[in-house]
Amino acid sequence: MSSVFAQRRQKLLSLKALRGSSPAPAQTEETCPACSRAVPRRELVANRYVCPLCGHHYPVGAYYRLSLILDKGTFRELDAGLASNDPLDFPGYEAKLDQARRRTGMNEGVVTATGRMGGQRVAVGAIDSRFFMGSMSAALGEKVTRLVEFADKYRLPLILFSASGGARMQEGILSLMQMAKTSAVLERFSQRGGLYISVFTHPTTGGVTASFASLGDIILSEPGALIGFAGPRVIEQTIGEKLPEGFQTAEYLVEHGFLDAIVPRPQLRTTLLQILKLHGKGGDEHGK
Numbered sequence: 001m002s003s004v005f006a007q008r009r010q011k012l013l014s015l016k017a018l019r020g021s022s023p024a025p026a027q028t029e030e031t032c033p034a035c036s037r038a039v040p041r042r043e044l045v046a047n048r049y050v051c052p053l054c055g056h057h058y059p060v061g062a063y064y065r066l067s068l069i070l071d072k073g074t075f076r077e078l079d080a081g082l083a084s085n086d087p088l089d090f091p092g093y094e095a096k097l098d099q100a101r102r103r104t105g106m107n108e109g110v111v112t113a114t115g116r117m118g119g120q121r122v123a124v125g126a127i128d129s130r131f132f133m134g135s136m137s138a139a140l141g142e143k144v145t146r147l148v149e150f151a152d153k154y155r156l157p158l159i160l161f162s163a164s165g166g167a168r169m170q171e172g173i174l175s176l177m178q179m180a181k182t183s184a185v186l187e188r189f190s191q192r193g194g195l196y197i198s199v200f201t202h203p204t205t206g207g208v209t210a211s212f213a214s215l216g217d218i219i220l221s222e223p224g225a226l227i228g229f230a231g232p233r234v235i236e237q238t239i240g241e242k243l244p245e246g247f248q249t250a251e252y253l254v255e256h257g258f259l260d261a262i263v264p265r266p267q268l269r270t271t272l273l274q275i276l277k278l279h280g281k282g283g284d285e286h287g288k
Contacts, residue, residue: 034056044058057223057224065201069117071119077113080107082107082139082146083107087138087171109131123154127208133165136208137168138177141177148185148189152194157197158197159196160198162201162208179210182211183215186212197218197220199263200221203225205226205227209229220268221254222250222262222268223251
């Protein structure tokens with residue numbers, strides 16, 4: 001009986017996530033944290049939670065982010081029940097996991113799914129920074145790995161949105177192992193001719209940057225995203241030098257060849273559709 005209630009609870013949490021995964025200001029106006037000007041809530045929502053005055057990109061949840069690019073009604077979540085446990089008996093970790101699940105309605109910090117874009121089937125995933133800052137756990141790495149394998153099996157284009165604070169310290173070496181694991185499966189996917197589009201969002205750091213997020217055939221980013229391995233302060237203390245202005249921002253990295261393009265959120269679906277069209281249609285219909 002307890003398992004039945006657990007399943008019902010998880011279904012309710014998932015529905016909560018689908019409804020509330022985007023920020024929803026309660027006021028009629030929202031003060032932009034970047035330009036400090038008041039933005040009408042209606043304009044903010046219509047502009048995909050991008051400030052129409054200065055272009056600041058608000059953080060958004062994984063479900064909402066995927067809804068912006070997928071054809072309506074085609075979203076099908078994969079491995080929704082896969083969740084982290086407490087492999088190292090880290091003090092307080094189980095309680096924090098439960099709190100994160102209640103707050104976000106998610107089992108883990110990444111949502112993986114299949115859907116359609118312009119009628120073409122794709123495999124997609126998005127990390128949600130509200131869940132442990134999008135840190136990479138064993139479960140997150142496993143979900144990403146299974147998504148890549150799904151894309152490989154059915155010959156689907158793969159699109160991954162990254163947002164992460166790095167490895168999840170509560171899982172120690174098990175977290176760090178996901179860097180090699182996700183990198184290896186992407187190498188196999190690439191060798192078999194798979195198309196992988198990686199999209200950086202703010203912030204993407206640590207082990208996620210140093211593994212699957214940086215291995216895309218095409219690498220895009222939202223404007224203003226912080227992208228790096230260690231933080232600027234740590235780097236400056238290590239090398240004993242002041243870093244260049246704007247170092248580790250998407251704008252600096254595209255100038256130095258690390259990114260292919262910076263694409264504002266309202267234009268991202270159109271850009272992705274153009275890339276998919278250029279690379280031709282594919283996919284196995286048996287993977288519905």
